[in-house]
Amino acid sequence: MNKKKSLAENAKFVSILASLISILVGLLLGFILLLILKPSDALGGMQAMLGTGFSSLDKFGKVMYQAAPLMLCGLSVGFAFKTGLFNIGASGQYTMGAFFALIGAIVLQLPWWACLLLSLLGGAIWGVFPGLFKALFNVNEVITSIMFNWIAMFLVNLLIANIPVMLASAWGASNSDRTAALASANPGAIIPKGGLDAVFGNSSWVNISVFITIVVAVIMWFVLEKTTFGYELKACGLNKDASAYAGINAKRNIVTSMIIAGALSGLGGGTYYLAGTIQYVLEKSILGMGFNGIPVALLASSNPIGTIFSALFISYIQVGGAAMQPSFSSESTNIIISVIIYLAAFALLIRGSIQKLLSRKKAKEAES
Amino acid sequence: MSEDYIIEMLHITKEFPGIKANDDITLQLRRGEIHALLGENGAGKSTLMSVLFGLYQAEKGIIKKDGQEVQIKDPNDANRLGIGMVHQHFKLVECFTVLDNIILGVEDTKHGFLEKEAARKKVMALSEKYGLRVDPDAYVSDISVGMQQRVEILKMLYRDNEILIFDEPTAVLTPQEIDELMEIMRGFKKEGKSILFITHKLAEIMAVADRCTVLRKGRYMGTKDIAGTTKEELSRMMVGRDVQFSFEKKECKPGETLLSVKDLVVPSKVHKNNAVKGVSFDVHAGEIVCVAGIEGNGQSELVFGITGLEKASAGSIRLCGKDITNASIRVRSRDGMAHIPEDRHKYGLVLDYSLEQNLVLQRYWQPEFEEHGVIKAEAVRKYSEGLIDKYDIRSGQGPLTPARAMSGGNQQKAIIAREIDRNPSILVAVQPTRGLDVGAIEFIHHSLVGERDAGKGVLLISLELDEVMNLSDRILVMYEGEIVGEFRPKDTDVQELGLYMSGAKRNTAGKEGIAV
Ligand SMILES: Nc1ncnc2c1ncn2[C@@H]1O[C@H](COP(=O)(O)OP(=O)(O)O)[C@@H](O)[C@H]1O
Ligand SMILES: [Mg+2]
Numbered sequence: 096m097n098k099k100k101s102l103a104e105n106a107k108f109v110s111i112l113a114s115l116i117s118i119l120v121g122l123l124l125g126f127i128l129l130l131i132l133k134p135s136d137a138l139g140g141m142q143a144m145l146g147t148g149f150s151s152l153d154k155f156g157k158v159m160y161q162a163a164p165l166m167l168c169g170l171s172v173g174f175a176f177k178t179g180l181f182n183i184g185a186s187g188q189y190t191m192g193a194f195f196a197l198i199g200a201i202v203l204q205l206p207w208w209a210c211l212l213l214s215l216l217g218g219a220i221w222g223v224f225p226g227l228f229k230a231l232f233n234v235n236e237v238i239t240s241i242m243f244n245w246i247a248m249f250l251v252n253l254l255i256a257n258i259p260v261m262l263a264s265a266w267g268a269s270n271s272d273r274t275a276a277l278a279s280a281n282p283g284a285i286i287p288k289g290g291l292d293a294v295f296g297n298s299s300w301v302n303i304s305v306f307i308t309i310v311v312a313v314i315m316w317f318v319l320e321k322t323t324f325g326y327e328l329k330a331c332g333l334n335k336d337a338s339a340y341a342g343i344n345a346k347r348n349i350v351t352s353m354i355i356a357g358a359l360s361g362l363g364g365g366t367y368y369l370a371g372t373i374q375y376v377l378e379k380s381i382l383g384m385g386f387n388g389i390p391v392a393l394l395a396s397s398n399p400i401g402t403i404f405s406a407l408f409i410s411y412i413q414v415g416g417a418a419m420q421p422s423f424s425s426e427s428t429n430i431i432i433s434v435i436i437y438l439a440a441f442a443l444l445i446r447g448s449i450q451k452l453l454s455r456k457k458a459k460e461a462e463s
Numbered sequence: 464m465s466e467d468y469i470i471e472m473l474h475i476t477k478e479f480p481g482i483k484a485n486d487d488i489t490l491q492l493r494r495g496e497i498h499a500l501l502g503e504n505g506a507g508k509s510t511l512m513s514v515l516f517g518l519y520q521a522e523k524g525i526i527k528k529d530g531q532e533v534q535i536k537d538p539n540d541a542n543r544l545g546i547g548m549v550h551q552h553f554k555l556v557e558c559f560t561v562l563d564n565i566i567l568g569v570e571d572t573k574h575g576f577l578e579k580e581a582a583r584k585k586v587m588a589l590s591e592k593y594g595l596r597v598d599p600d601a602y603v604s605d606i607s608v609g610m611q612q613r614v615e616i617l618k619m620l621y622r623d624n625e626i627l628i629f630d631e632p633t634a635v636l637t638p639q640e641i642d643e644l645m646e647i648m649r650g651f652k653k654e655g656k657s658i659l660f661i662t663h664k665l666a667e668i669m670a671v672a673d674r675c676t677v678l679r680k681g682r683y684m685g686t687k688d689i690a691g692t693t694k695e696e697l698s699r700m701m702v703g704r705d706v707q708f709s710f711e712k713k714e715c716k717p718g719e720t721l722l723s724v725k726d727l728v729v730p731s732k733v734h735k736n737n738a739v740k741g742v743s744f745d746v747h748a749g750e751i752v753c754v755a756g757i758e759g760n761g762q763s764e765l766v767f768g769i770t771g772l773e774k775a776s777a778g779s780i781r782l783c784g785k786d787i788t789n790a791s792i793r794v795r796s797r798d799g800m801a802h803i804p805e806d807r808h809k810y811g812l813v814l815d816y817s818l819e820q821n822l823v824l825q826r827y828w829q830p831e832f833e834e835h836g837v838i839k840a841e842a843v844r845k846y847s848e849g850l851i852d853k854y855d856i857r858s859g860q861g862p863l864t865p866a867r868a869m870s871g872g873n874q875q876k877a878i879i880a881r882e883i884d885r886n887p888s889i890l891v892a893v894q895p896t897r898g899l900d901v902g903a904i905e906f907i908h909h910s911l912v913g914e915r916d917a918g919k920g921v922l923l924i925s926l927e928l929d930e931v932m933n934l935s936d937r938i939l940v941m942y943e944g945e946i947v948g949e950f951r952p953k954d955t956d957v958q959e960l961g962l963y964m965s966g967a968k969r970n971t972a973g974k975e976g977i978a979v
Pocket of ligand 1: 870
């Protein structure tokens, strides 16, 4: 076959175009919402949302910093999805990863890379349960992982509160509602900036985690597309019966897939809390990062490489959204962000219409 | 205009990526006739009918109803014009009752509540009138394929359609059900309805159709009056060459025992009883053993037990002398068992994988295709191109075609290529020709006999008695989970087999089997 592919047949082109169009529509609707909420500040708000990320190197550093854990949670959800599992437990795995990393950093005084490895382990442990329950007892992974989100949050809060050395108060600060600042507890556990801080105008946010994450994304892509392991996982996700027929051990694959998904989310928790800028605060709500992994994965159609870009995009508008305060309350910026993300997920719908449009055009050309 | 055409499809062209599924096709349906549409798998029959039913838009060509040009943009338009369709793969809501499925989309309501009594009356009246037996309150997931089809037909009648399209309705039916359906179609014709009937089975066309339009590879080959044509002529038009309907096999020289099944018991998935109740038989090298029987007498479960898709609850299975009763599917496959499954969409293919990915489904893990856990993409490509060539698997984009976008016959060819090319010692083939055209059937029959002649053992499960008589060296008849008779094809005939299949006769001596 050396026939030239028409544009409509070029699936990659169409799906990227569809994502772009849906993002645009989302932004437009977001703007309309701003107009309704506060017409006088709408333009400024939109500018803040769209401009902030690029307004200063420091802000762009923040975009990259937040993109890393988002990307990892997105990879986690996407990976499980390819195996036919809906990993709604990314949040709990993320929390566990953060906890393991912080234990490594503060209690065990380990260097940053060892702490990251621990975060992988923490997330993996939290992924194994929904996987096992699904494989052995056919319990829906959605239910188990939602429960495990809560268990992770309360368990981690309980443990941190009861390990005095973990708290900021043990390291010269006055507050005991959060973990110690790494700068005072163990500077060696802070993920190195690798000279990026110089490039990004002394940004306190940026570090090498975004690059580590991109490497992880490429590895995940390779695993899914190029290895027999990925072939098996995807076969299970696409057709359980046919993969059983082909002698693929579905139970083992469900468990491994959840372990890997958990490890990815866990690493996300590690990269976020080992940056040295954020301390884990004991709160009674589930961390949102894991849930944000769901739209990241959806927007990228679970493609690991696409996840890199969708995470950067969502991180970008989140940083922009934060800059819209105080003229807009944080609730209304959250609504706008959600609308944009929600519409971005319409990419699939738009993909179909583009394909139709292009092929109709082609038919017309053929006629004339 | 001298002819009274109810529907005319003129110069229809419809393209899919990489393939012209319909290329300038003209089909004219007379009022009140049964018009057959014949063509190999992938010839474009379903596509043409989907254009008429509004599921696809043709790039070129026009459709006329009663001589007036009409636009059919979606199935609702088709419905308004009185066009109804029974799809090749049924479109029913499994968790709804039969009645709910029939009225779905055209429900009557009163103050926002469903008004089902009138609907029930109408459905029962239709069911009575045309002999379409259904249980209106049964759930679709619980009823037989035959009844599901009757539900689909009732759906069309309920909507007062007068042009009825049947896309390969007989492919999923037992011989008795096929006879019934033919009778029902004749009834429709008497009522003045016009019928488009897609089938591969020439005998059916000869039996009920008035005229027949033939397609080949998306092109129009002509329309014939059935009264003035023969099976041979139609099949030549369809395939483009002469087709053998039966063939000479070499004499069977059975060798060592390859598969030995002893007192096998397999539980049923649908009821509490066992589906297979202590079945024993052997398959030898160089022999085709055929299990005949009416659908649902334990054949599927027997195959599940042998291939490992279901655990046997008692008995033993030996493959080439080795006990595999509790072995995993992968071990059975590695030790020389190939399996052409009954349900090619459920088990045989990962529909969202490409053709090449499907062609290595049983061997991607072998050193030939894998190194350090990485799939050798080039080896896979080369291997699949070889198979595509050798087995003439036709598709739009070669190795990269999604399996979903292939026609049924070519999907089946892909499975057969994959299973035979593994060079198995024993080949378990379940209804390998179900729903295929004569060209493909001929090919598959030759492949199976080729395996036998190469000294392999073939276990064939078939519902088609002609196929059983033609291919087998030994016939086992299965009835209610047991083997009730064992025959050689030359010592029996279809009538005798029918008696055993229906349970009217059974042969206890058959348990010992005939000496080989
Ligand atoms: N939705 C689709 N997308 C792409 N190709 C298709 C699609 N449907 C059918 N085809 C292709 O069009 C051809 C005709 O298919 P079909 O009409 O289903 O054949 P038939 O019903 O005669 O067996 C086949 O080659 C098939 O692969
Ligand atoms: Mg068809």
